[in-house]
Amino acid sequence: MPAPISQPDDPALLRIDGPIATITLNRPAAFNSINLAIAQKLEQLAAYIEGDDAIKVLVIEGEGRAFSAGGDLQTIGAAAEAGTVTPVVGELLKHYHAFIEIVRRMPKISLSSVHGSAAGAGMGLAFVTDLCIAADDAKFTPAYAKIGVSPDGGSTVGIVGTVGSRRALQIFLAEDNFSAQQAYEWGLVVKVVAAEDLKAATRKLAERLAQNPPAAIAGTKQLVYQAATAPVKQQLDAEEHKIIMAMNTEDFRVAVKKFTSKSK
Numbered sequence: 001m002p003a004p005i006s007q008p009d010d011p012a013l014l015r016i017d018g019p020i021a022t023i024t025l026n027r028p029a030a031f032n033s034i035n036l037a038i039a040q041k042l043e044q045l046a047a048y049i050e051g052d053d054a055i056k057v058l059v060i061e062g063e064g065r066a067f068s069a070g071g072d073l074q075t076i077g078a079a080a081e082a083g084t085v086t087p088v089v090g091e092l093l094k095h096y097h098a099f100i101e102i103v104r105r106m107p108k109i110s111l112s113s114v115h116g117s118a119a120g121a122g123m124g125l126a127f128v129t130d131l132c133i134a135a136d137d138a139k140f141t142p143a144y145a146k147i148g149v150s151p152d153g154g155s156t157v158g159i160v161g162t163v164g165s166r167r168a169l170q171i172f173l174a175e176d177n178f179s180a181q182q183a184y185e186w187g188l189v190v191k192v193v194a195a196e197d198l199k200a201a202t203r204k205l206a207e208r209l210a211q212n213p214p215a216a217i218a219g220t221k222q223l224v225y226q227a228a229t230a231p232v233k234q235q236l237d238a239e240e241h242k243i244i245m246a247m248n249t250e251d252f253r254v255a256v257k258k259f260t261s262k263s264k
Contacts (some may be wrong), residue, residue: 070120
């Protein structure tokens with residue numbers, strides 16, 4: 001299947017450079033807030049990336065002054081006034097949550113590159129990816145409780161699994177916002193860099209991640225995410241299955257030959 005061709009006015013853009021795919025949230029005038037159009041586009045782009053075996057790393061970034069302001073409150077507010085929240089938000093989240101599911105299950109590493117504001121579902125997107133790199137000007141704003149709602153957009157999926165339930169409750173109910181440095185200290189961000197260096201640092205990290213063979217990426221990601229809930233025997237069996245699969249690849253044979261030749 002050919003790669004989707006992005007148009008300048010698409011709500012999300014796709015760029016592929018070797019083993020690295022980049023999705024750029026492209027509603028800068030709306031601070032990349034998430035409406036139905038962007039949710040549908042994200043689902044489409046993620047489905048393509050999942051099916052392209054040549055892609056090893058997905059980078060998600062935002063165009064303009066913000067990473068993402070979260071759900072489009074103009075649309076959602078209008079639906080609330082009209083009494084149509086259930087169908088409107090249900091349709092939006094059907095596509096957006098399908099996108100999140102793909103990002104979590106795809107046998108590739110996803111990396112969010114965050115600058116400026118990441119609020120609500122935008123904050124959730126930053127942390128539902130496998131890794132997050134942030135500019136020192138990034139600000140994370142839970143936002144949900146202040147408008148009387150609970151989290152969505154994968155926010156609890158990414159945050160609770162990283163920081164635990166008590167810190168997650170603190171984030172969602174007791175924090176107005178927190179900095180990139182705080183997110184780093186809590187284990188939500190892998191690296192904080194100067195804002196002007198974010199693109200270069202993101203590229204460097206993505207290239208480093210892409211050096212891992214596909215079997216190592218896929219097996220490690222699946223094992224890590226299921227470890228918290230799988231019984232020990234099931235997890236050990238899965239480890240055995242995944243490592244033997246990886247050891248039957250040419251990547252492994254080449255790497256072992258290289259390692260053993262050095263040790264002689």
